[in-house]
């Protein structure tokens with residue numbers, strides 16, 4: 001699978017709430033491949049940046065350019081929220097909902113849904129209401145619902161923030177599997193271990209600004225800014 | 239007190255003997271009201287959900303108008319429908335005045351705003367929950383509307399039931415446009431009104447108990463329905 005919607009270039013991109021700027025101006029390019037980890041302290045603007053890329057947050061200034069038209073770009077993305085949205089349906093029907101939007105109602109679609117239920121390990125829970133799932137199971141359902149549409153790019157906002165170690169490992173396994181099938185990941189995390197495990201590139205945000213971008217290895221060994229250094233040292237950033 | 243006792247006894251007697259007049263009036267009440275409820279639900283629910291889904295310039299005004307319509311005195315609705323349907327009115331040629339159809343029209347006008355308003359309230363919360371996901375999945379407006387109606391169907395049922403409650407107990411408007419004609423447009427409420435004015439309190443009370451029983455039954459049904467819902471933890 002080729003990532004045709006990328007690269008994405010943000011130039012002077014800003015976002016505001018009630019007239020107050022909460023992000024930017026951000027200059028950023030996301031290339032065609034890899035796993036970009038968006039990191040930074042609480043309130044740095046990680047969620048805002050990801051939502052802005054996905055079109056859930058209105059951009060108040062600057063430009064956002066995809067390799068294709070914005071509608072085509074959006075249709076080839078999926079988003080995983082920190083708190084999964086649970087439709088008032090069974091686990092299976094939550095996943096089927098997304099699949100039917102893309103592939104229509106058919107027995108083939110049903111087979112793909114069943115396949116994904118097995119892949120994310122929710123066979124036992126498939127008939128239960130989504131609300132009966134544990135935190136980890138909910139996120140796995142959300143992943144199936146997102147990945148079943150075979151997005152070129154998956155955006156994730158702290159997907160394991162509320163999960164225990166075992167669930168985090170299971171979620172990461174699903175993500176690595178997606179990466180192996182050339183899905184482009186852009187995700188935020190506050191878990192530096194996770195950023196090291198999964199990230200190929202880093203975007204370091206602080207106070208709504210991009211302080212540093214680049215390959216993950218270089219960032220973790222030789223951060224370029226005092227802010228990033230302090231953040232990696234575990235100091236409290238104001 | 240004797241009146242009330244007589245009423246209760248007579249109500250039981252009428253029910254046990256399946257009194258033909260009582261059955262006929264009850265059946266007509268149900269036919270008129272259920273028809274009106276089905277039509278008003280088909281109009282009011284999609285409109286209420288649509289209002290929750292869309293931001294547009296006249297939205298606040300629309301909601302204000304909806305609430306104003308909800309507060310319309312039924313008697314005035316009856317008068318307006320009467321004027322529309324009377325010989326000299328714009329729809330006079332249809333010959334609908336003093337027919338069950340006229341009563342259905344009046345009831346639809348009375349309960350559609352109510353149903354739309356409750357449906358609007360009920361679906362706002364669901365839309366807040368679903369908003370990000372449905373936008374992210376690239377759904378069309380139409381798909382969002384259908385999804386909110388389907389996933390919110392149990393809470394939307396409360397709108398329909400409130401409409402039923404209002405319509406089955408309504409008397410002013412249907413008295414005016416139906417005329418309370420024996421064997422044609424006489425329903426529970428208008429019959430109660432007539433029997434009361436004739437001083438026939440026993441029969442009026444008997445009919446009243448039937449009306450109350452009907453309301454309780456419908457509300458109980460709703461309760462059972464929503465109970466099974468909670469049991470499944472949706």
Ligand SMILES: Nc1ncnc2c1ncn2[C@@H]1O[C@H](COP(=O)(O)OP(=O)(O)O)[C@@H](O)[C@H]1O
Pocket residue numbers: 017022040041042043044045046047048049
């Ligand atoms: N709806 C909102 N109203 C007001 N301020 C907001 C809103 N959303 C985000 N912010 C502010 O924007 C900044 C960035 O928030 P966010 O993107 O959620 O940060 P992060 O995800 O990195 O913790 C924060 O200072 C936050 O308080």
Ligand SMILES: [Mg+2]
Pocket residue numbers: 046047048157158
């Ligand atoms: Mg956040």
